[in-house]
Amino acid sequence: MVWLFAIATGLIVANLYYAQTLIGPISRATGLDPGAAGLIVTLTQIGYCLGLLFIVPLGDLLENRRLIVTALLTTAVALLAASMTSSAHLFLFAALCIGLGSVAAQIVVPFAAHLSRPETRGKTVGKVMSGLLMGIMLARPVASLVADAFSWHAIFVLSAATTAALALLLRARLPQRQPAGGMHYFELLGSMWQLLKTTPVLRRRAAYQACMFGAFSLFWTCVSLELTGPYFHISQTGVAIFALVGVAGAIASPIAGHRADQGKSRSTTAIALTLGAAAFAMPLLIHSSRLVDLGVLVLTSVVLDMGVSANLVTGQRAIFALPAEIRSRLNGLYMALFFMGGALGSSLGGWMFAAHGWTGVLWTGLCFPLIALCVFATE
Template identity: 40%
Template sequence: MSASSASSASSASSASASSSAASTPGAATPTAPGIGRARTLLLAVVCGAAVANIYYAQPLLHTIGEAFGVGDGAAGLLVTASQIGYATALALLVPLGDLLERRRLVTVLLAASAVVLALAAVAPGFGLLAGAIALVGVTSAVAQIAVPLAASLAGDHERGQVVGTVMSGLLIGILGARTIAGFVAEAGGWRWVFAVAAGVMVLLAVVVRLGLPVVEPTESSTYPRLLRTVLELVRDQPELRRRMALGAVGMGCFTILWTSIDFLLSAPPYGYGPALVGLFGLAGLAGAGMAVLAGRLADRGHQRLVVTLGLVVLAASWALLGLGGTSLVALIVGVVVLDLCQQALQISHQSVIYALAPQARSRVTTAYMVSTFAGGTLASAGTAVVYPAYGWPGVCVLGAAVALAGLVVWSLPRT
């Protein structure tokens, strides 16, 4: 078979798989004319503000525990509650982005997030607060509906850059939430953190309702059938499976770093206090700029180069981080490099999976993000075992091993 005929056969097979997975009547998705910079920035803010809601409680756990008379262990369950809520929504809520009108869905979830954040702000007991924060995790999954929404509104020529910009907002939300929560809590108490966040959600719900166009659903089947097609996409799309595994690797490295770095910075030779430790997270914001650059490279067809270089440098970053056990400069550079690589890899993966099934972008997001979240969860558990036994050097070896596992996955033959 000639190269051209093989390429044609491959394209036909991919198109057939996408059509079957999406199960949507009609022709292929029409090319979007373009999203515009204002709408791109709006969706970036939505992503960042929504995902930040999950992380506001992390620097406040001790303070909240004292307020309700519970220990640090019990207070730590607030993080678990938000993670359970978010994971549940990734699997069961995000696919609705293909079945329902997306602007309305985003608006409703932002409004619901405002309600549960307000409930957290006035919670009279710890149990009610934990329940409210679990629901905050559920509604915060709107961030993963906004990303495929941006991809659908974007033109083919700009989709990678648009997704990169929106994902940079998400990264800023993750890394900036702890600093914001610390400043607001210092000024007005921990309840004000959730109250302010609720006000932000109300404002964004109004702006989204007024500022975004109607985005018609791409799927007309039932909800149970919608969930089944997520599994069918995973079964039928080998490249989706590959990117799911690599997404788990990238998030695993990211989680290993940010789960353990607080312990390193709080102990000798650093001995930093909570405020300075929280500010240190801002070093990771350099990755936000890489997200946009990686998106542009993806638009120009350089995804494979981005992934290859990204995985190699990701593994190498752990050598820098290892030196960071005693060198602040090496630690900061290592953090910046790791976050740059993670963002470049994330954008490359999402640019590819959104092209696999244009009519099912919310469902491929579900598959990809569930795998990514699982990778982060396993990495967090591994770090909890490794750090007490082997300290910072052990954590760096674990991170390097995870990154090298990603290189092995990437080098496997395409099927």
């Protein structure tokens, strides 16, 4: 079941990131202005945030398996619509809907925590989140390779078919889970504000990850533009290979989960945030030949992904240690808050790259983990 959960979350969340390395061809095909190209990623993340706030809490109220399957079928329809349109407005609306439906991944994660034993919950969540992070990281190279071989439309068609098949598989394999409930939908939503006010660990962990995910989204939104630009002049296949190397950062997830189970959350958080800052400092400090600069960027992608994944799992371990009956709402709040950071990072990244180039992107990215470290210093 852990393998199934890990693969499912990876396939679902990948839908949010296929467009990230295809911003150029999608913008040209839909007539989207280059300065507004970041909206392709930003609107998907905004849709995901809305789903986290208004759909994921239903995991504490409705039967979980049915909720997951419905969200996946909605995502499949939105992906198919995105593959067929040549209108910027319609594509952006489809991107918003893809984000909304992809929150199924965040109903699956608390499901896995619910089925696991308390003493190994961090390790289980770490393994499932490894699948999720592999999905995020593999989405970019897979999208680039498919776009190179066929066109950018093909990856959306392929993903629509995969998502629909996954919905049928999960309906057959997942056990039913009917929460105790006891409140209406609007009461459930109202309780989320109260949970945010009365759960300091949630606020703190969300602040750390919002900064880290902002840096992550900013980097991966802009790095493909830099790599395919005049300095590096790399093809989409080269971008795919670059993104594939970044997958190595996912190894930090189960390690961080295991350390959190041992009560080492604080030191793990400090290491993760420091890795985030170091990732952006390296290309700012090291300038040499084109080959060396490319090697530094590869190392930056791995170190940044390690920091983001370690911090994410440590935060979820802390949140899933809280009562099971509020777990979906806590997870929804946590993910929504840090995805807002991601949406801010991707939109800022597109604007900074257009206005100030790659150096401006790096300085902006460095600010995010430094802010997180300042917040962490008050813990």
